Amino acid sequence: MSKTKPEESNAAATSQITNNAAFEAKKGKKRKRKADTAAGAELAPSSPEKRQKSQQSHRNQQRKSNQEARPQALPSNGNGAPHLLRRRDELLKTRKALPIWPHADSIREALRKNNVMVLTGETGSGKSTQVPQFLTSEPWCTETIAITQPRRVAAISLARRVAEEMGSLFGKQSPAAKVGYSVRFDNACGPETKVKFLTEGMLLQEILRDPEMNQYSAVVVDEVHERSVNVDLILGFLRNLVSEIEKGGSKRKQPLKVVIMSATADVEGLVKFFDEGFGNGAERSKKETQDEIEDHTTKQNDLISTCFVEGRQYPVKTHYLPEPTMDWVESALKIIFKIHYKEPLPGDILVFLTGQDKIESLEKLINDYAEGMEKEMPKLLPLPLFAALPQYAQQRIFEPTPRHARKVILATNIAETSVTVPGVRFVIDCGKSKIKQFRSKLGLESLLAKPVSKSASIQRKGRAGREAPGQCYRLYTEPDYATLEERTKPEILRCDLVQAILTMKARGVNDVLNFPFLDRPPIEALKEALFQLLRLGALKADGTVSDIGLKMSKLPVTPKLGRIILEAGRPERDCLLDVIDIISALSSDDSIFFNIVTEEKKEQAEEARRNLYRREGDHMSFLTTVQQYAEEHSDRRAWCDRHFVSHRAMQNVMNIRKQLRQQCQTLKLLTPSDLTADVTSSPNSDAILASLLRGFISNTARLCPDGSYKTFLGNHTVAIHPSSVLHGRKVKAEAIVFSEFLYTNKAYAKKVSAVQMNWIEDAMEEAFDI
Template identity: 35%
Template sequence: MGEELVAESFIAALHKPTALLPIAKHRDSIAYAVEHNQVLIVVGQTGSGKTTQIPQILNQAGWCSDGKVIAVTQVGYSIRFEDVTSATTKIKFLTDGLLLREALVDPLLSRYSVIMIDEAHERSLSSDILLGVIKKIKKRRKDLRIIVSSATLQAEDFLQFFAEEDNPTASTKDNAQSNADRAANGDSVGPGTIVSIEGRMYPVDIEYLASPAENYVERAVQTIFDIHTQEGPGDILVFLTGRDEIETCIEMIADRLPSIPKDQDSLYPLPLYAGLSTEQQMYVFEETPDNTRKVIISTNIAEASVTIPGIVFVVDCGYVKLRAYNPESGIEVLTASPISRAAATQRAGRAGRTKAGKCFRLYTEDAFTSLKEASIPEIQRSNLAPVILQLKCLGIDNIARFPYLTPPPSSLVVRGLEMLYSLGALDDYARLSKPLGVRMAELAVEPMMAKVLLSASGFGCLSEILTIAAMTTLQGAVWVQHEGERKAMENSRWKFAVDEGDHLTLLNVYQAFVTTGKKDSGWCRTNLLNFKSLSKAASVRNQLRRYLERFGINVEESLTRQQQSTKAGSVDKTEQIRRCLTTGYFANAARMQPDGSFKTVNGGTTLHAHPSSLMFNRKADWVIFHEIMETGNKTFIRDITKIEKAWLTEYAPTYYKLSR
């Protein structure tokens, strides 16, 4: 899941009367279970009210007395660079990643009386690590209550995980004896229990294809129009894998809208994915206009994270974008993979919230039965360098003995250690280096960008690198493209273009925004720039600057001087910025081939500049890149900057020695 979702819709759900939700009849049993057990596993479908109502039930039961706070890991409210809580806060909603960061300062998370980990079944990297950290805290804090909320039936796995004692190989029988000993000693608090809450209230019919679809986006569009002409009223939710597919689907729907007879309702297609502005995301929650049927085309963000009213029909493409890290090439890509049966069930369940619904699966029934029961946890297919860095900062030096819910492959751990060593974050004994490694762990960015930020003073470009770091957090949501405005957006991008690549172009955009666009929102509209995204970048930049100032690193700001030196094309300044970027992104280096594609340094992976990159169809010998993704049968790179080959061995001699 992304780190940003629709906060407004979530806050509205907090105020929904508990009596209207399936959780209402479990109110007393939940309060009792938390009082008498250190761990509670709550099983319930999305929409049952568990996320919004359980914290309020516990607040009313007195779990926020003595200044204590209930923490709920919920995407969307307190994100990586924002915190809107105060001294009077009783219930705090925050990402699991942010709660992990709090543990760096307060290792026992002592301000919290209850910690609720929501959507744990998704098995994200940060939630799995948080489960392990909380398991360690649990031994020291008998007063802490832990709630794990899951929409699938993995409850026994979670309960067993917390029941295991220090010895991770201990049997269930051993743990049962340990619990009996605890009871004999007069400890009235049990180790844990499970509460199940019914979710879906109406039946959902499932329809499969007779034969596999050649192109699921085209088939999705056809299915949307079939539903519109052949089925009853109700909005449609379509699951695709990413932004490009969603925008293609919306364009295809728009092309076919004139074919709908004038006396029939029209279709109102809306996108939903993490890169959209909050304002754009909110449209999906608004009431459907008269004489229209809303069609929401979404990533898996709508699978479990949000409940959208009015959905009666679901169209499931059967795929999801998953992170996949190759320890040999050192490259992590987002790749479209078949969903799990659990995810397919989740998606179908979206259709049965308000009335009987239908789910149209764009795959055969045989394909469904061949799906894995659950997705491979992120920890078994991700770059572990960020996780290892955080664990080391938490004082967990022996990574192998950490209590993982599912242990990662040793090859991923070794590669993560090698990367951190090459970045200078670890010393020869695999301990955090001081001050570099400690500071990298404390910065709220991934290790490569942390190294770049902490190297920038030495290159005389700290102010510029701060801006670039903030802009890359937007993940491409810099430009606003409305239907039929692709050419206008391209023209706007070229106004800010810098020959050396995307990072310096992002710098130009931001500098123009803070001098002109921040005071004049019309300037953003004219240049097809996303005002809210750029405002967010300014906020993130200020937060990163405060981190650096806490480290005693002075950030000299002179926007006019910055703009003159970079915009005028000062070779010295632009080269220093590119050199600085290379100190962190040396592992993401590639060389252009005669056909215009790129190959990684080891020659094993063919890459293509993404059409949104300024390096698309342009010449460059060597480049570094920030982001990589798979679309169809091609692997694309984005946020690309030209570099010199010699810089790679100059700034990362250890890495290229290890790679050989």
Template identity: 50%
Template sequence: MLTSNSNGNGNGIQERSNLQHLRKLAAQLEKVRRDLPIWSKISDIRWALRHNDVLLLNGETGSGKSTQVPQFLCTEPWCKKQIAKIINQDGKEEDVAVGGMVVITQPRRVAAITLAHRVAREMGSPLVKGVQGAVGYSVRFETLVPIGAKIKFVTEGMLLQEMLHDPNLRKYSAVIVDEIHERSVDVDLLTGFLRHIIHGDKKGRGGVPLKLVVMSATLDLGGIEAFFANPSLRPKYKPVSENGVAVEYVQGRQHEVEVFYELDPVPDYLHNVLQTILRLHVKEPLPGDILAFLTGQEEIETLQTQLEGYAGNLVKTLPKMKIMPLHGSLPAQVQQEVFDKVKEHFTRKIVLATNIAETSVTVSGVRFVVDCGKAKVKQYRPRLGMESLLAKPISRVSAIQRAGRAGREAKGKCFRVYTEQDYLHLEQDDLPEILRSDVIEAVLKMKARGVSDVLTFPLMDSPNLLSMEKALLQLHMMGALDDSGELTDAGSKMASFPLPAAYSRVLIAAAEPEVNVLLEVIDIISCLTTDSEIFLQPKSEEERDGMESNRNDILDRRGDVITLLNTMQKYAAENADRTGWCRRRLISIRALKMALAIRKQLRQLCFQQKLLKELPPPDPLPVESISPGRAECILKSFLKAFGTRTALLAPDGTYITTVGRNNISIHPSSVLYGQRIEAIMFLEHVFTAKSYGKKVSVVQANWVTIALIV
């Protein structure tokens, strides 16, 4: 119960008032909840999990799965915290608390945060740290879990991180894996580990079973049922499924969606998306917001600029346009605003989104969806060690998901900017990410979780042997695995950071006493992990000229890594006007704010891991230019992880990679673009028009030789 604190009764009265408001809101929302298709299945879902440990739930988009199922389960008798006896590492028996919470995974952080806020409102519970509350969330570099929370929304990666510290997930009575049809690498690993917990001896949980719910809007669950089936089960009672896996189907979405196609193939889908949005805005009355799916940030920003140009010339009889981008590079607060109702009078919200808006979350007010039919997809080529990021046609599953966004609150319409024939030729499902990605992160997580033979670890789809062997070799070269393939101390530390394996390795290298450049490397990695480019591209010659002169104090001839360090240090030291400082240099204010928050978290994590002896004093601090010696130490720390991502200058002026002997060019976004340098290191390797190295730095050829030998 909330009470007033020592500052007087004012806070206590305010808290009680807030609680009354929340409970009133929850009572209003319950009427909406009862109209959801999932509500009719409440008894079946509860019954299935009382008698089985696994439930597969197939329900159409908008049926209410993501918000309602955790609420159905958190009050179940089996979801209470229990005291169980386990044998600890010393071989002694001890009493341990097991269960009491439901955790639900989401593929994206925006979905986890938004759904947590929605469910907290439905339960009349405050989502505030340090007070009693029913619902919380945990995403990378941001956790908000109230005291006594019963439901926690997390990203798949965060639950994997928890498994490193608690392989048996003792905190939870149930795990809900949502949107499994997206088949990310993390979700494939999760299902493999969960299968082991469910069918294992349960000694680590004191005999208390873990319940699992797997949910999808579109996927055929047959293969998943076979994966989780327990063939040794011989049920004594009828409610128990023959293989221990119950299956439920939720019929019907809330509202009908009418789908329209192009009559002929379109040469420029971006132009057609623009025309479709303008036509809808002119012809369709309010209420009715528009959600358009595009492939990436660049397309979104291009279309946003065009629409804002039209918005300024609309006649007064038409509604105003409120154009809102939605992609993973935006801060959580900016993303959250997209999901709220439009507050301005006589205004239509037009959301330009990547496939971040494809699943789980309702974008309030949307009646019209415009689908370009494409998404940017990573494709890893293990023989070349190269990753391409290209716009490719989506699957039919994704097309159905996108269309469903129009029917969440009322009847809607979906306009596909491609022909019906094109739709019929789409693949049924997306290729699982684990089959088209570099699996180094997956292999490290398996090793950290105690999997000795990663090649035989049960996954729904196993990567090809070459990809797995390449990942094992890379981890060995980084020092994460020893000669027998076992995890080293460095490997254990790498797995404990919520970072890509390579960046974790750089942190460990930078903390070595003879190097001692950890604070500088934290600054650089904070900029590299913002999910958004720090440096914006100029849109005119005038803007370019101003940018180049204003960036002189941060650009470094040693390359992008040291340039990022200069940028972070000078931004953190700026005490007067950080916003103006960024604008003059054409630097993303949002990205640097996020980088500053990540920097704080990484410093804390390094302190906990004893890589840092003490936390540095708070900003602002005076900035000293990086000496050649320290810059060399920083770049050599990066080579510990990126030794295979190096290239040497050939006599004809091109660059040849040291591993694979492939041609590569310096990306135009690099400060080293157009320069001829003896040897380079690149942190990213992408293929668009041709093979490019991004985030490029100057290194010496003999450093590369040593890095590859070591």
């Protein structure tokens, strides 16, 4: 796994660098920025008396005043072995060259005065690795610093890097390690952990356990511009908490410092957001706030500091098509060969496409045309990159480009944020990406190729200028660019809100309509989510969270799946272990029955999987598969090969299964002796399917006389997906329950089981009788 190279690792970039992306994002906004003067000098006069609560911190300040003077004077803690310290000192040179380094003092100073800071740092500024280190020796920093990341790989690799820079051991190497991380399935923190990188989801779970976040002195929220649903929830909770502390309504002894970090921040929006939390929104005119922000790189109003750090980016020249194109796969092909003939090596090409099908057709075209190239021409090496691609194939993009060759990476938007591709000097951008859209009225999500936003196309273009000046070819016209949306709609405005609302309710936010959302979802979407939670029994009639809802919020699965687990745990169902096996298979990222390309393999696979498939449908087939795999103790990989089952997926399933079993034990749904049992002799499929129905009541359909299926709620036609074991059955079930709904060319029900009509009626009755 070497995805997501932390942005700081290309720290050794050179001097003359303009920041195109930053410029493009901000032009038209008339932002004046001072040239990089000595940091700290730019701090505006503040009103410290307003928020000084620092008797205690004053004591600490005296105690630690030696350390805070120089950032490099880190305490050589107990685990400071000579080789670690040597490495730390080596790295210090690189750290000092980072654009954020000169801002260290002003950041520290601002946070001593104010509890909240909004820090904008472009890619490569070093903010993710340096900011936590700037703060560890601060007088107020008696506890841990948390720093959130949207992705696991980023959390882990940043933690490793920061440990090195601090000359500390890391994670589980030693209980004395100062730097740790916490991601799903892997908590590597010790009693001495001072800097803790964690995924947003992990922090949310911690907030449910400890709403006041007493284990932290500071929470740094990184990559806020990606605007995941989780980050929006974290920001809302943090705003409530800091204003609570401010008003003296919290039991916390120490202040909580909050640093919001973003690459392309809407600084005004974030400052306003927290300002309103302090009750200042009404009094402060918008103009006043903007003027303050525009005049300085590090600034503060009464309560919130802001800081702008220049990034590292080479200029990228943009080319547009003169005319719009109908077939951008073909246009991309032409440009690839134009670049290849015209531009010298080295210089790999990164092509952004919408999905696997386009990637594979372009790959084939490149290979076909490359055959006609003159023998002395450098080779073209097309490399596909999308999430569903097996790990080893993804790794190929990190291998050095062979001599006398040019890599052409054909990627989905995975290359926009999650994977940094080295060596790229040319970007070709089709201008589209597939995005998930939730239509709350229909209660379904769809996946369609839509034009990207300006900010996404700037992000894509920036990928050409990481190592040298680059070029970006946009497969649309310049007037078309002007029509693009300014920024990508935050996820919270286009997704199913059930999970988010449940988290809020479990945290004790009862009035979700007045929760501080950075972007408020439409009221219908909120109401629909509340209604669904009522149907699932997660809320009581008065809208507060029920005992069931509280348990659901603590299970690492979607609310529907959580409800199914709780249903299966009821004595009259008594099928919890079996249902956990099924839920584990359902919530694994990749499917356990992988796709097979060639016809003859397909027949072999059908044959090999025959004793895993069950007539009841996909869910019982998953159960059989998980159980047989779990019973296989000698060679599980061989078992997978024999049955055409994905070994990687099964390892993932077993991880989830273990976690769910543990969690169910904590919630007193299972006893320790339940866990030692490997397998139930004969699963009760009626009880299992009835449990599934309790969560998937809106995912049911009945057979119509014309042979099609129509959903019970909403009466939409759905077709059984070709990947289902029930697809193409001659004798069709009178009703189905499905755990996935997919709208592509038409509406598909995926992962389907046959059920009886009267079971659905029973489940309906229970769901609506509230």
